[in-house]
Amino acid sequence: MAQRRPAAPAGGGAQAVGHASLRRANLALVLRHLREEGSCSRSDIADATGLHRATVSNLMAELLGRGLVREVGIEHIGAVGRPRRAVALDGSHVGVLGTEINVDYVAVYGTDLAGRVLVERRVGFDAMGMGPDRSLKELGRVAKEALDDLTASGAVPAGIGVAVPGLVDVARGAVSFAPNLGWRDLPLAERLQAEIGDGRAPVMVDNDANLAALAEFTGGVAAGTPDMVYLTGEVGVGGGIIVAGALLRGADGFSGEVGHMPVDPTGSRCGCGRVGCWETKVGLAALVSSATPERAYGLGPAPDPEERVAEIAQGLAAGDPRVMAAVAEVGRWLGLGGSILVNLFNPRAIVLGGYFAKLAERLIPPAQAELERLVIAGPAARCRFLASGLGFGAASRGAASMVVEQVINDPTAIGSAPIASTTNLAGR
Structure with a gap:
């Protein structure tokens, strides 16, 4: 549905917050359309989303500046061959990492936003017998190596998703109870962030079956x-x-x-x-x-x-x-x-x-x-x-998809490029 600009609220601060929220929603709307439809022109995006063409041109300038979309050439339509600049989802410089820790292994699956698989591996590990402290150290070690691989491929990590076999408080990133691991009330996101260090990427946690189901639903x-x-x-x-x-x-x-x-x-x-x-x-x-x-x-x-x-x-x-x-x-x-x-x-x-x-x-x-x-x-x-x-890799794939969704939902978290002039970017 179209995301229209609401009437201006009374307070200046509230107006600024409302505008920022609306802009994030519109940027996400455009990115989702490109992800689903592939390359298309700005006017096609405007027609499909209900956004004004000037708004789409302005949003596209920001997405180009953040490296989340790219120009892919000129389309010609109609009898006179009117040109339209086509754009497509890019994000080849944005990396996402999905991880899974289970009873007997740790797995990682890293891609860029464009969908290229940059790292995928599984390491045998007795998480059931090692306890939470040693298990988190191993998960941190494997995750750090994978993050290094992403960075070496030119993709800056935007986030880490973790799949765990148990009850997960998603909002807190905490494992409430993982019976086969013997974990209770474990603040996994906080602990893993500390293991990785340097604030390299935010950590999100969810149940392994939920994430695997999402991976199957989207591409299984x-x-x-x-x-x-x-x-x-x-x-x-x-x-x-x-x-x-x-x-x-x-x-x-x-x-x-x-x-x-x-x-x-x-x-x-x-x-x-x-x-x-x-x-x-x-x-x-x-x-x-x-x-x-x-x-x-x-x-x-x-x-x-x-x-x-x-x-x-x-x-x-x-x-x-x-x-x-x-x-x-x-x-x-x-x-x-x-x-x-x-x-x-x-x-x-x-x-x-x-x-x-x-x-x-x-x-x-x-x-x-x-x-x-x-x-x-x-x-x-x-x-x-x-x-x-998808075999034993479904949950780590789903964990990576969780991070992708986070990026799509808030494109403003990627990069800090200023919004460029749309004079030469508007196309048709």
């Missing part, structure tokens, strides 16, 4: 599906829930803890302290314990989850009956829990991430059969399990 196997659920396939199991195209957070921002749905009152004790949670049936630790008990979590150093899954896949390929039975059992429990989610939210797709995606060929058939048997609406629900193509 179910991209654009307005009603979907994303499931992390880690030691713990979390869910990101998209309803009508928006992330469902709940009253306090703690929605999506689907791994702690009670499904078996006589089952095993969960990391949260309760008995019979869904993740005790379908989490990676549960599968490893059943398929390769001699390699169960807690019996030695925690390897990268990719290595765990590779061992399971080898067992399946070799026809190991114990491994095959364990995977089939996880598939059935996956379908049972999935049916609860379908009965509650009626999603069109349940996207399987992490190790679920790696073993999807064996997990989805029993899971889909169990889901269809238990969903009250039966075939009318039309919900399918889908394997994510």
Whole structure:
């Protein structure tokens, strides 16, 4: 919708604040249009957004000065070939870093605002056993190296997003409770900022499943599906829930803890302290314990989850009956829990991430059969399990996207170039 200038308020200070807020909103509106539509002329932007053409020209001058857009040539329209200067989203000098800390690894994913991937890596690390202090030191070390890589690529870091498997107070950047990490009331953003030092970039924190769901919704196997659920396939199991195209957070921002749905009152004790949670049936630790008990979590150093899954896949390929039975059992429990989610939210797709995606060929058939048997609406629900193509990197990608959204929402935080004269920039 058009962002029109309101009537001038009585107080000069309030007027200045109102004008600055309106300008930020209009700059964000233009950037979002360019991100969605690609290159287009200023007059096209004015027609699409409802902004006055003079306003668009003025906004474009600022965005050019901040390096967030670039001229991409001349377009000719109509019989007489009237020229229009086309512009496109740029931001190649603006870097964003997404990170994830999970039970057995730390991951980073860095891009520039133009979408170029500048750094991507995952480091095996026993965060479950190391405690918050050593875990934050490791996260800080990996993040600093990634920030150096961004800077070496010519991208100044604009922010760091952190994905954590647990309940997160997003406004404070604090982890309220991460059962599988053993963390409570941890001011992660503040602590990580101190580890990184130098005030290099602001830190934001969110739940890993929420961020992975956003990554899937914007660029995954179910991209654009307005009603979907994303499931992390880690030691713990979390869910990101998209309803009508928006992330469902709940009253306090703690929605999506689907791994702690009670499904078996006589089952095993969960990391949260309760008995019979869904993740005790379908989490990676549960599968490893059943398929390769001699390699169960807690019996030695925690390897990268990719290595765990590779061992399971080898067992399946070799026809190991114990491994095959364990995977089939996880598939059935996956379908049972999935049916609860379908009965509650009626999603069109349940996207399987992490190790679920790696073993999807064996997990989805029993899971889909169990889901269809238990969903009250039966075939009318039309919900399918889908394997994510983002693998274990979905949450760190989502964390990077969170920073991108922050930049888009407030372009004035990037650079400090003065607004240039629009005399030669207005185009048509």
